[in-house]
Amino acid sequence: MGRAKAFAASLFLLLEIKENEYDVPRDNYIFVDAATGKDVGFAIVTHMIGLKVEAISLDKEQVPSWSEILLPVLRQIVVEKKANLEAKKSKTTDPEAAKEIKTDGFPMLLQIHPHHPAYTLLGTLVSPPRDKPGFRLMVRINDYPQFICTVTPELERRPAESPMDGLSGKLQFDFFRKVEGNKAKGLEVEFKKGKLVEVKDWAKQAPEKDVEDYLAIKARGEEGLIPTLYEASLYPLTFNNLLTGERRFPDLIWSHGEITYCSDATRLLIDILFPKGGQHIDTFFWTSPWMLRSGARLECDYAKRDIWVPI
Numbered sequence: 001m002g003r004a005k006a007f008a009a010s011l012f013l014l015l016e017i018k019e020n021e022y023d024v025p026r027d028n029y030i031f032v033d034a035a036t037g038k039d040v041g042f043a044i045v046t047h048m049i050g051l052k053v054e055a056i057s058l059d060k061e062q063v064p065s066w067s068e069i070l071l072p073v074l075r076q077i078v079v080e081k082k083a084n085l086e087a088k089k090s091k092t093t094d095p096e097a098a099k100e101i102k103t104d105g106f107p108m109l110l111q112i113h114p115h116h117p118a119y120t121l122l123g124t125l126v127s128p129p130r131d132k133p134g135f136r137l138m139v140r141i142n143d144y145p146q147f148i149c150t151v152t153p154e155l156e157r158r159p160a161e162s163p164m165d166g167l168s169g170k171l172q173f174d175f176f177r178k179v180e181g182n183k184a185k186g187l188e189v190e191f192k193k194g195k196l197v198e199v200k201d202w203a204k205q206a207p208e209k210d211v212e213d214y215l216a217i218k219a220r221g222e223e224g225l226i227p228t229l230y231e232a233s234l235y236p237l238t239f240n241n242l243l244t245g246e247r248r249f250p251d252l253i254w255s256h257g258e259i260t261y262c263s264d265a266t267r268l269l270i271d272i273l274f275p276k277g278g279q280h281i282d283t284f285f286w287t288s289p290w291m292l293r294s295g296a297r298l299e300c301d302y303a304k305r306d307i308w309v310p311i
Contacts, residue, residue, distance in 0.1 A: 027080070031058070031073060038062055041069070043077065050107035051081050056118060066117040078108065141240060144181045148189065148199045148243075155189075155273055156196055162272045167191045169228030171269060174204045176258070179236045187239070190227070230266040234259055242270070245277035 025048070031041040041058035045051065056073070063069055082103055089101040110118060110126065119126055141147050148155065159167045171189045178185055188202035205213075217226060234242075235256040241247040249270045253259050261267050 029077070031069065033062065036062075041073075043073065045077055045081075047081070050109060051078065052109040052111055053077070054111050056112060056116075066121055070118055070121050074108070081106065141181045141243065144187050144239070144243070145199045145201065147181075148196075152196045156194060158272050158275070159191070159269070160194055164269060164272055166194045167269070168193055169230055171230045171266075171273075172202060172204075172232070173239060174231070174233040175236055175239065176233065177236055179239075181240075229262070230269050231262040232260065232266055232270060242274040245275065248276045249274065251276075 027045045029043045030039050033040050040062040043056040044054045046054055085101055085103040089098050089103060092098040159165060168191055174186045182201055184201035184203040186202045186204055188200055190198040217223060235258045238252050238256060241252060242249060
């Protein structure tokens with residue numbers, strides 16, 4: 001407990017920034033071990049609706065365990081919030097407005113990953129329980145090729161651990177029309193020997209053009225070079241559901257009659273590449289780096305510390 005108290009006594013408010021009238025009030029905290037003077041973690045807290053912890057992380061090399069620091073840190077954040085509300089209330093000249101400022105019983109929202117150690121330690125203190133679903137957000141991805149390139153290692157791992165190990169061919173999605181995230185009406189993802197080698201915007205050709213291209217390839221004697229095609233048509237924007245793991249491909253087929261696929265192999269490949277998974281969206285309110293008065297120290301912490309945001 002002595003060490004925990006030391007941590008609690010050394011939670012420093014680094015800075016508070018309000019960029020403009022539409023920006024949310026924000027506190028950025030750095031946790032400092034009073035015994036060593038070393039930074040051991042950080043938290044980002046906003047005050048738009050009650051008290052919201054948007055990020056909280058520890059340096060695992062400096063702190064023995066979350067159990068020693070979590071409750072002291074959260075208590076001190078609450079104390080800081082209470083002090084700010086009391087100061088605001090004391091400065092309010094309108095009695096009715098002062099009554100609306102509640103200095104006790106305000107909520108603390110943890111907008112962190114459901115598997116973050118904080119949730120495990122807090123247990124039943126978290127409401128609603130984490131085994132109940134929360135609200136859902138509509139996800140928009142503004143560049144499908146760039147996003148897929150970013151997650152290439154995962155998209156290569158999934159087929160490698162499946163019956164389609166060593167995959168070669170082109171997976172082509174027809175979206176019927178241009179959608180947000182695409183510059184064309186579709187998307188093409190190419191694999192060679194299990195490696196994702198290219199992803200690009202793509203548009204389905206007219207059947208006459210397909211025949212023309214095939215005859216030209218045949219005339220050159222290059223039929224053996226034609227890659228295996230895995231083709232699917234998706235209702236506009238449903239690709240987001242696949243890409244983020246929100247829904248399974250069979251579920252989308254039942255929900256949208258326009259969704260089709262050319263073969264069992266195509267369906268199997270899509271199931272392997274895009275399984276349904278747990279979802280969590282971390283939301284951070286952006287602040288320009290030049291606005292940070294102590295930015296060098298804060299950025300250094302971000303660069304060298306393990307920020308707990310799992311994929």
